[in-house]
Amino acid sequence: MIMQPTANRALSVSALNRQVKSLLEHSFLSIQVIGEISNFARPSSGHWYFTLKDAKAQVRCAMFRNSNQRTGFVPREGDEVLVTARVSLYEGRGDYQLICERMEKSGLGQLQQAFDALKAKLDKEGLFDSARKRPLPLHPKHLGVVTSPSGAAIHDILTVLKRRFPGLPVTLYPTAVQGQEAASQIVSAIDLANRHGQCDVLIVGRGGGSLEDLWPFNEEIVARAIAASAIPVVSAVGHEVDISISDLVADQRAATPSAAAELLSPDRHALVLRLNQLRRRLESRIGWQLERKRHQLLAARQRLRHPGERVREHMQALDRLEIRLQRAALRLLEQRRSRLTDLNARLQRVTPARLLDQYRHQLQQLQLLLPRLMQRHLERNRLRLAQQSGKLQSVSPLATLERGYSILLNPAGQAVSSAEQVSPGERLKARLHKGRLTCTVDSIEPGE
Template sequence: MDTKIFSVSEITRQIKLLLEDSFPALWVEGEISNFRPHHSGHLYFTLKDADAQISCVMWRSRASTLSVEIKDGLKVRVLGTIRLYEKSGKYQLDLFRIDAAGIGNLQLQFERLKQELFAEGLFDASRKKKLPQFPNRIGIITSLTGAAVQDMLTVANRRAPSVPILLYGVKVQGAGAAEEISEAITIFNKHHLADVIIIGRGGGSLEDLWAFNEEILARVIAASDIPVVSAVGHEIDYTIADFVSDLRAPTPTAAAEMILQNEKDIRNWLEESRKRMRYGVEDHLARLRSDMVNIRQSYAFRRPMDVFQNYTSKIEERTERLYRTGQAIIDSSRVKIDHVARQLGSLNPANVLTRGYSMVFKDEKVVSSVNDLALEDKIFVKLKDGKITSIVLSKENE
């Protein structure tokens, strides 16, 4: 009996017919992971549960009518057929319909931790540290075998080849990855190994990036004295590390570009600044030379004694004017004072006595009326050259 020998194409075709005929159209429930929208409009993602996963595709003509926003972590029910592609030997679900069924377990964990850390203030802009403009050394914590580290080193060598880079290799996915990254950050801080730290990796599914959603890593980043830049996945990927870090870079390549100033640009700027300073100094010196020439050619510089005599004459003239003005003020004031003195003198009682009048006092008070005196009162009469003591013997009213 001859043994039947199948070619790869024959056995693959038999499996395809058996598989596709056995599962015409079916509903499958699972959690979306590794979703990547294609520029053509087709949707590609993985549908998974705790124990298995299957690739899915929805073509653009069907995807355009979806009412569900497709994203990683979304729990869905999908309707489709099994298709096996002979060229690759892989099978996938060709979808007609996608209905939301809730949030997946990992996405639910992500949202819970995000809300908890937000409430604690770990995402506040006020606690984020400012990155140095010109770091002296950069630390990179990532897998040493991934494409991300090569991308960052390429950018660093192109933009700032003089800045030292300290690489620290860690696992970036799977069990223990979050602990390794956390330990690396702690070591950098303990020994002050860098001015800024980049933690990152390339893109992947929600499960692949999960180490950067772990609470232990989030708290170590928040406690770091050295600024930490999170550069995880692609621009559409967001992790807890992105929210708690001091700066989020959309990709590892972008992280290196954001941290490192282009040394060529800096040299060009310095050269332009040097030229501007030189031109500024030369222009200033030229103006000073021009001013010196004008001074030398000026009348004051050529005939200083004439200028001195001119100012001396002006000073003497103004001095004389001040003297005359002051003297006029004094004379006017003296006339006014003499006039006031004469007025005061005419009112002085002593001057009245010189004209033959006298003043009568009783008990040191001036007597101005006969009624102020009584018989036998002792009075004093003041004359211009002395005083008389008298006794009132009689009085008569007029």
């Protein structure tokens, strides 16, 4: 019971969490929860931490190493599992959680949906109507059994018949009762019994098992074969709590194969039957009492705080810190890696090697361009030289000499352009187009 605070005595947070934890653990001794695995963490301690969720809610869970080592598999994100757990509270954070003791994979959801869908379909067609069910023979003359020849069902049936009515003839129509081929074999066995025409009633069934094991008796082809059988059919599939499609379609359902044999065999030992009923009730009562005492013992043990419980709480806190440290380290490493990548990119943009590559490329371009520019410059100068040479040639005295004229030079080397510049007997030099002449002036004739 949680203590109510008064005006003079208020609860501390630790005390409140401790009392809430005690209340939760005493109220939920052992429960089963089904859900989808999320946020699965497996630190070095070997403990498992995860979240169970469905479409509307979620709850945190912890499964310590000594418990998860017995699981036989490591769950993955998205797995649907069934856990057996007790409700507790992680005092350090005030979060309620499940301490899981057992875990198993859950594949029953899809099978249950398929079961419900086929049940609704056949019910709509009227295959479950009591009006179409046939009465069983009061005293069967020949019993047919459709089941596995090596299973417990045929053994239980024969044992009951031997005890109650050993003289009843029995024909076994062997078939597989679980697996992919079981449904078609069951249909073939029912058809064979109808073609033989020896039996006046059939038992179709098998012993107990999981929903997956009993699934062939929930197949549509088996249900339709039972409904179409000309021989009345008693369905005896699994245990008393197991309800199959075959049970709903058959003319009569028996809780077990043994119960089917009890139902069809004549009752010679009513007193023994009554005694067996009382024995079963006593066993059930004793089992109930034992289970109640076991829960009381478990509650008493949980009220005693074991030192290991505090150790587990500290280990859980340490594991959580380890997970946070790992995540923080990874986040910091990623930030530093991103920063290094950015700096490296910036360095690459300003590195001297890159500038040298740019200048080297420009130099190569200039080296390729320089010969063309020099050649073009030489061509322009050559053209200008030719043009100037032509102009010079047109006014050059040498051009006149080529036409047969000559230039007279006095001893001073000056050109003589008038007869008055020389005297008779004076020696002159005549420059021709090719070569020179030395001349003497014999006479002078002044010009006009």
